[in-house]
Amino acid sequence: MALHRIDPYDLRLFAAVAEAGSITAGARAMHLSLAAASARLQKLEQASGSQLLSRSKRGAALTDAGRTLLRHAGLMQRQLAALHADMAAHARGLSATVRLLANTAAISEHLPPLLGPFLAAHPDIDIELKDGASVELLQALRQGQADLAVVSDHVDLVGLQASPWRADRLVALLSGRGRRAVSFAELLDRPFVGLPPDSGLTRFLQRRALDQGRPLHQRIGVRSFDAVARLVEEGVGVAVMPEAAALRWLPARMHPLSDAWASRRLMLCWADAPGTAVALLRDALLTAPA
Known part of the structure; x- marks a missing residue:
């Protein structure tokens, strides 16, 4: 697994797909084309070493590995938000x-x-x-x-x-x-x-x-x-x-x-x-x- 290669933007895309229940809707929410979103999700699955989404005509459902990644993705996004807030505080002199x-x-x-x-x-x-x-x-x-x-x-x-x-x-x-x-x-x-x-x-x-x-x-x-x-x-x-x-x-x-x-x-x-x-x-x- 190459977890160190995971892009935070790809995690946001993955979370958007999980929330929407389809890659098309998730791509739209992230202002990406369907082809670009699919390529990023494929790269994310390669980095994690697991299939994250079960794709069908009805949409995209999370696998067990996908649910695990989604849970950690939420934590990482909150930590990144806290990091940005702390660094902004330094920028204003704190x-x-x-x-x-x-x-x-x-x-x-x-x-x-x-x-x-x-x-x-x-x-x-x-x-x-x-x-x-x-x-x-x-x-x-x-x-x-x-x-x-x-x-x-x-x-x-x-x-x-x-x-x-x-x-x-x-x-x-x-x-x-x-x-x-x-x-x-x-x-x-x-x-x-x-x-x-x-x-x-x-x-x-x-x-x-x-x-x-x-x-x-x-x-x-x-x-x-x-x-x-x-x-x-x-x-x-x-x-x-x-x-x-x-x-x-x-x-x-x-x-x-x-x-x-x-x-x-x-x-x-x-x-x-x-x-x-x-x-x-x-x-x-x-x-x-x-």
């Missing part, structure tokens, strides 16, 4: 974009007051900020899909540079008066309110529930800890959130969690030899007062 991944507690509580001053002080640097579960964030960091990650200290940090960054304690919010310590297992008898199912904290709590051999019944997922606290106060369910958020929104309903995993430390992680912009953001986060 020097770098730092890809920062963080768990829910870091994004909601600790990072916002630090990123604003950093961006104001460095107008030539952008930050791409994404939320996720700590294990997934470290996987992305190891695979080169991120520059920095803020994760809780229960994960394996082998192969990465890491520094303790912030204390992060999880607490429970109940409808009754607070202060009595409770275990997470006690809460599983009650319905929960929380963040959306795809948030890092929700997925973390779902795994802790599975560790107990119990399901976590979350009645609703909302976008902010403020909304979570309001729903707890209205008696909709119980919640688990960072202590800093609970103190801000509903301190009277706060109960310490007795589980060892509830007392965590956030770690700032990066790979070896970060670039200049990454090192600037890393150092700014590490030296900022808690």
